[in-house]
Amino acid sequence: MKQPYLVKLRFLLFVLLGLTASLGAWAQAGSGTVSGRITDTKNEGLPGVTVLVEGTTIGGSTNTEGVYTISGVPAGGHTLVISFVGYSSTRVPVTVFAGKTTDVAAQRLGENATALGEAVVIGYGTQRRQDLTGAVEQISSKQFVKGQVTNPEQLVQGKVAGVQITDAGGAPGSSTQILIRGGSSLSASNAPLIIIDGVPVDNTTISGASNPLSQINPNDIESITVLKDASSTAIYGVRASNGVILVTTKRGVVGEQVRVTASTLQSVATVAKYADVLNASEFRSLVNTYGTSGQKAILGTANTDWQRQIYRPAYSADNNVSVSGAAGNLPYRVSVGYLAQQGLLKRNDLNRYTGSLSLTPVLFKGSLRVALNVKGSWIDNNFSNQGAVGAATSFDPTQPIRAEGSQYAAYGGYYESLNPDGTLNTLGIRNPVALYELRRDRSTVKRSIGNLTLDYKLPFVPGLSANLNVGYDVQRGRGTTYVPANAADSYVRGGVNNNYSQDLNNYLLEAYGKYERTIGPGRLEFLAGYSYQKFENRSYVFDDFRADGTIYNPVALSYNGQNTYLNTNVLIGFYSRLNYNIADKYLFTGTFRADGTSRFAPGQQYGYFPSGAFAWRLKGEEFLKNSSAISDLKLRIGYGQTGQQDLGGSYYPFLANLSLSNQSAQYQLGNTFYRTLRADQYNPNITWETTTTYNVGLDYGFFDGRLYGSVDVYKRDTKDLLNYVQVAALQGLSNYGNFNVGSLTNKGVELVANLDVVKTDELNITVNANATYNQNRITKLNATDSPSDVGQLTGGISGGTGNTIQVNSVGYPTQSFYVYQQAYDTNGKPLEGVYVDRNGDGTINSADRYRYKTARPTWTLGGGANATYKGFNLAFTLRANLGNYVYNNVRASSFYDASTNNFLVNRNREVLSSGFTSAQYFSDYFMENASFLRMQNATLGYNFGELLKKGTNLGLSFAVQNVFVISNYKGIDPEVIGGIDQTIYPRPRTFTVGLNVGF
């Protein structure tokens, strides 16, 4: 095999050479310069405004004074398109003379208009908003969620219709689930493809980090664009089934003067709500009522509120400095950030150092646009021991933190559950304070993402340009865990002294050509390209050590005797897109992508993903052209197919290989222990999962653009689901395997509305709202669906072993709850162990369970308002989920357990009302409607403006996050990924003061 990198390098050289050779060609072309100034309604210069020569890629941005200069504009008549996020765009005709500078009259931009001319980032390029044919939403930094935001996705939480973002809990840098339009997969990943400045990033969570995106500094982000329907995503064929999120970072602009921005956010986070468990005296009376004599005997005399012992007010500081400007033709931006964030749980903190560099020179009179982006981050995590969160809700509140008796000295003097013979009761819940005090769990995760993009207008053919993008995304995760030998939770094994290590490398090479010209009645844009991306996931294995450094379990070397395991995934794509725009009224888009993946067997590697869309801009028609009541109206219709190949950890599902057992799964024959070789389940026929999306949308703007937004209706059918399903006995080598079987459908409506309530020079009030309705149904699950089939049980709960509370069944939503119907007495009290015999066969067994609701909300709502008065700014964001149900596992575990030996388990207050004395895990009594309304954040800011000298800026802000939650849900937080609440790390209520200075 040829070295692919050599080839890539050679290609790069080729492009560079071709470029130099053609230098001479354009020197002769006649071109001139255009210059002008852009202001806001108050006649103040607007920096950062994009000015483009229509139909070309020539353009520039305004500097801090609002002045722009564009050189290299071909002589002749042109139209300048002036656009800026949050302002209405303007088009200005100019005539350019060779070798001369044309001054354009100052343009005043109106604020808060529909921004139809705004450049929207799309797959492989940008488009004017008015030219979009797909369902695309772009959120710019101005609209981001303010306050202490650690992970980039939190910037747009609640801001985008059809996008549900849920974090796993309140720990700094915790993981997030992003679901776009309900998720199109079942067993395969439902995560969207995330592309940062043109580099599709690895969504594998590296050892030592909880969230791969937490390594990106949100302060560096300029805009986040979400591509939702197939017409916009299909160009990313392979990984686009669950939507695409394009992240664009900030960069310098041509002609800009040096600008330094420094900001600091200081915040304090507090526990918003504690789990509702019994206090010591309540617990004492409970044990004395229901307990065995043995249990009563071990009650203590202390009164300990364990939750208040393990949490603290958590302080954070987020400091950022950036310098941007342009050195001649070389715009640059450099930034550094330092975040020190404490978690509510004691000893849990995160320190993040980030740096980014962006160079975006425009060379050869605008023919070559270069973009070099390099971002680096270094995170030091201290995870503390998050096991303490659960332990604090169930540890006996009548016991002290530290105990005097000599029998506790072996465990560092902490109170622990002991057997009557004085030995440690290893089944008991461990002392929550000891859990975090006697554990050091740290990691360091480093990540760098970078790419170099060359966009070159080929001199030979007008309208033809070539784009090359080479990039990388590398991550290094290293961590250590140390638990001393006297810590009760690792006492029997003698403590822990381990380290772990993982490397993720991701290389990218993309090249495409673009051709634009007028053909017939319209303007054609054709793009075709090639994409190569390689993901390497290398994990290292180590001996498992005790605290004293002796080996508890020796390392299991891989089959080839290595201490590393390398998994590789290569994706190769060929893509093309055709846009045809007739008179800005009829817009056609067609895309096609052929994608190959190394995850499937040769012969099955390629999938083909077409899409087509049509948009009719009614506003462009004569009858609406001059209407101010209807300021915009566009109908969009799209269809397309996208694929999914990401089976998570399964890299070679097609390969008939044998795997080697580790040291503790050996088998003895005679006097020899053998590491065994197992023939693994495989499926040589496994191939793509395909999602077909239909989308109809309407973009509207009324009353001179004061009310604008969109409505989208979609249907997404996924077939050949990459499904981890039961294999017929003896058909394969295990009872489960990866097969292309099953299908599901998501149907939904998305509504977006923005309203400028007041729009004056001094006072501006805007309100925005979005609503999403989504219905998810499994339409096929097995090769032969039969009525006797229950479906795939899923959704493991805590309590018992292997218990599940959800099911995937045909005709129901993914992960429907699967429960018994509780029977009640005449007073409405649940009857312990009595369920409704739903199938009427006289016995209660698993056939009486029924499917009841789902964790997925039927409606997801988001909205907010923003008011500015002179220098003041007041804003808030609200989010609501409606119709989402949660299985309250905490309540379900709240029965009095008389079977525990020599230790006691505290309970949720539920136990007092139900009075259950045995587990009723599968009762629908514990199902709760977890609909909620949350005020995500509220911000008050004041901008002092040019306080010191001209061109400077000083702003002060105050923000509160997680202001309130309105919900009938009885647990600590109604927002639970997957819908099974086993107590989460509480989401904090955070108060932030921010100061930013610009000069």
Next chain:
Amino acid sequence: MQTKFTRTLGMLALAAGLTALSSACTKDLDQVPSYSANAEVVYSDPAQIQQVLARLYATYAVSGQQGPSGQPDISGIDEGFSNYIRVYWQLQEITTDEAVLGWNDGNLPAINTLTWNADNEFVRGAYDRIYYQIGLCNEFIRQTTDANLASRGITGATATTVKQYRSEARLLRAMSYWHIVDLFGGGPFATETDVLGTLPQYKNRADIFTYVESELKALEATDATNGGLLAPKGVYARADQAVCWTLLAKLYLNAQVYTGTPRYTDAVTYTNKVLAASYQLSTTPSAQYSAYQKLFLADNNTGEARNEIIFPIAFDGTRTRGYGGMTYLVHAAVGGTLSPAAIGINSGWGGFRARQQLTALLTSPSVSATDARRTILYTSGQRLNVDTLTAVSNGYLLPKYKNVTSTGVKGSDTAGDFPDTDFPMFRLADVKLMYAEAVLRGGAGGTAGTALSQVNEVRRRAGSADLATVALADILDERARELYWEGHRRTDLIRFGRYTSNYNWALKGGVNGGRDVDATRALFPIPNTDIVANPNLQGHQNPGY
């Protein structure tokens, strides 16, 4: 003119560049991992073939390639639950008068009360695990056919060794098919000649019985020098000729149940072969433990225990770990006031208790108060009767399996999680009682006198007085006393016609005093999941489900 030329040239160069790049990079799609093994390489190397053979045995003991858990063999059930010994033992023991397992895990209570249905995950776990083992054996046999060995350059003495492995794989497969016959009746059927990926056909109980019989007879007819099974007691823990004979004896003893045709004479024939081999009852107590108890201790792979155990499933506290098998049998038996440390472990799981009917058999007048089998009963803080399934205090404890050696030393896992104790799948005392039963049921080739003496040898070793005479009913009770919690009870009760009716025990049928259940419960249902996955099984569900 010149521009046009340059233009064309440029376009061509770009196109050529892109094409070259693409074709080079498209080959990169063929990725293989270096950390796992390719079948072609593995089956060309006898040493690695032995590692695959070891894996077939390991299926009884572990649950995946990563001990104690990880890289599970089968899914859809908690990995620890899915272990072979665990799922098999559970269906054979907690569905009978011998034991309850009082946990709140899914539909586990229904197994205790004989009220399972075709969706029960523990029934499914047993079915999936047994078929998993058959599938692994099929693949091993498929890869080691004579033709494959020859084509991979394995010849001569090496080939004979590999053929011995293959014979063992066939024996293990026959054992699992016997488990299917015993638990499920008929079921899907495939051998090494079936192509992987095709849906297997259904085969009924009698036909699988015939197949198992023919396989075992074929294996029995060849010796190790010709690539057959090893001689008895040859290599520890390998399935040898004595395992084959014992299995044949079990097959024939239960043939009336399986096929409707009694084969007691054949049963006598094969028990005789085992009795003639050099196995001996463990009869010498240690300072701490009785001769009987020594069979179930951490060093039962040595000394007298080794002489009695015909087919051990080998466990090791550091090298063979899992949450099924012996880990489960030792931990789950400990609860209440019973000290885990005395059993050589760090904790009890508070699971198993004896039902009062087993306690009655162990404490019956025919048993000495010092009978080694009876004295294992632990009563302190426990009640005799099992009234509430989940109450650890209901029913006496029976810490039969212990992770201490016969000299009282704790097993090798310092943390006290994983025992060294091996599981006695087949042992001599069982064969002695089988012999007596087959003779009493009319099998030719033995005598009533020998039958009585075999039973009395077993009783005497435990410390009870000899019986003067022995009747069939005595055999069933003696089997309960001698073999309780070793995974035989359900089969025994069915053979004696006392499983679904004629005998009731606590919580049978879901009522405290026990009640008769439908006769169809003598077989477990084919899990719905497999009927859904394999259309060939439709219409073949066992009656009553």
